[in-house]
Amino acid sequence: MTRYVVIGGGIVGLAVARQLLLDQPDAEVTVVEKEERPGAHQTGHNSGVLHAGVYYPPGSLKARLCRAGVAQMIDFCEEHDVPYAITGKLIVATAAGQLGRLRALEERARGNGITVRMVTAHEARELEPHVACVGALHVPSTGIVDYGRVALALAGQIEKLGGQVRLGEQVTDIRSDTVVTTARELRYDTLINCAGLYSDRIAALAGVAPPARIIPFRGEYAQLKAHRTDLVRGLIYPVPDPRFPFLGVHLTRMIDGTVHAGPNAVLALAREGYRWSKIRPGELAATLTYGGFQRLARRHWKYGLGEVTRSLSRRRFAASVAQLVPELTRADLEPAGSGVRAQAINPDGSLVDDFLIVRTHRQVHVLNAPSPAATSSLAIARHIVREMAAA
Template structure:
């Protein structure tokens, strides 16, 4: 039997959280030998490579939560990181647009929350003022958030991984601790380190269970489909335009996002997915579906939100329904202005009572430290989450 390779730290998962942790370990100790194990053929193949590319500013999150704490810190660290590594980003600002009186009220509450979270220069614009920034936007009022930006998170992840050894096509299958050393078993052999951090995104609950951790939550996958504006319609969107979020859901609602490489995307919606890593609308993975449906929390969630769920499914299958949601913000958009593009799947933890777990969740297992819930804005917050992980896992 071949001998296990030895490292100072092993990170399971080559998404942006794993990459940020690897980067931060190197920052603390440049001589550390860090190994990142990724089951796909390249890093950032799942959530990190399929997100909206938005640098969030910390507007939405419950004051005092880990999301609120890490978003603004992560935002500043991310901009510095991009400057240091000469990665392009653009702080283009966003408008959160209210289209009815109820949303106008929520807009004011959102502004207060943003200020509590440390954001400055938030301004509520009238519908006319908003139109000066976005001539095609129809709204009663809009919150201007100048700090929001865009970046390519795949490039950020690649830059974060530069100082570490990365092994791809390496699926981790077991974690065992003995005498202060964790052995990580995979399809290509064994690796050992005194410190192991699991950042497995859509598979995080399975790796936690493998490590004897009963987190009382399960990952339920929610697909987000995007459309993109065709070239003739790109000029209709100048910045980022978001609806006022529904406070019942952690998802932000379909929005317009300028991409750092050019073009404008619209979406993502949020539909229950029958596969954790299947990106087609009808993809079904039996084990993923069974795991989701055998969890009491999923059934509770469905029972409470079956109506919204059906609407989302309809919108996922009907271009006209998707367009209708977009037309709430930009009425001049027509079916010939948009074309279907990619999709991403959110790893959303759901607790046993059917609540979508809103905040980030980190926990120590028997053999490794686990990231159990890292939904949006975890890409923005990644460097600050990595600090939090290292502070909890190995306090200085």
């Protein structure tokens, strides 16, 4: 009987454990999660979007696994009674100078096999009556789901299939065949690291030098007050800047009917730094002294300064929202929490753009799995497990 230990009880780790049990019913599969509930970090703090796969270079892991993953996620939600909705999305150009980028995005989407349609400003307002734009890309297959609910359903299925999800246990050491936690020692034949914000540190603990460093970026959200939610029917996004992995402040009607605005993107002062006051000096020092981060900061300091300004100024944040829906003002917004993105950065200061999975003889390390990892999680799991079986 093969023994697997999966480190990290977010949606990717849980999906991997489930896939292992589906493919190998006799395997011993244990998920180790330091928090007291599954999906406590990136899984439970994102915008809940079922991404269609518009943004990713054709042929990349992100493109292939997002396309496969969204279909698998819908099937999973239907099988396990997890609410979801296919709302469609508008990616809007608010100025004529953005139309070229929008057309390039249309070409990329079609290259990924996604049905999209360029629409005029008038047609866009038929879909979203309050939107402001000079043109837009309509993506009808984009949807919304509560990934926290998905994580709970995955954890429940793992246990039904005979696996274990051990919560509240932090990994303290990794040996050649043993994971040591704060509660026990777990023997393994294969280790899978899905630790998200700490995935590079877990890799180093396991004796694997990570090729890139995780840098945490906080995304802060607001939400529309209840009497203004009728201004948004589905999802409204700006045309993204291709230099960055962040999609810009956007509007998302959530599965519960609330409408979230955001996120921005600022450096988090701790790996789990969900607010400015959460500072871990050691983690912050490690970020600031990393050559890759220093090169990134020198290259894009103006962009970073703009994001910090928007974080500290409710007026600036509201102005970004009003570019999409001009009727919205600062008075229409209220705080709605934040999330932290685990973004891998190479030593040369470039962002790792694709999913990054490093394999050794007895270990698999998922070292970059930001958005659309939640959408893609079931496909990522199948990819990892099938590649391990073929090795």
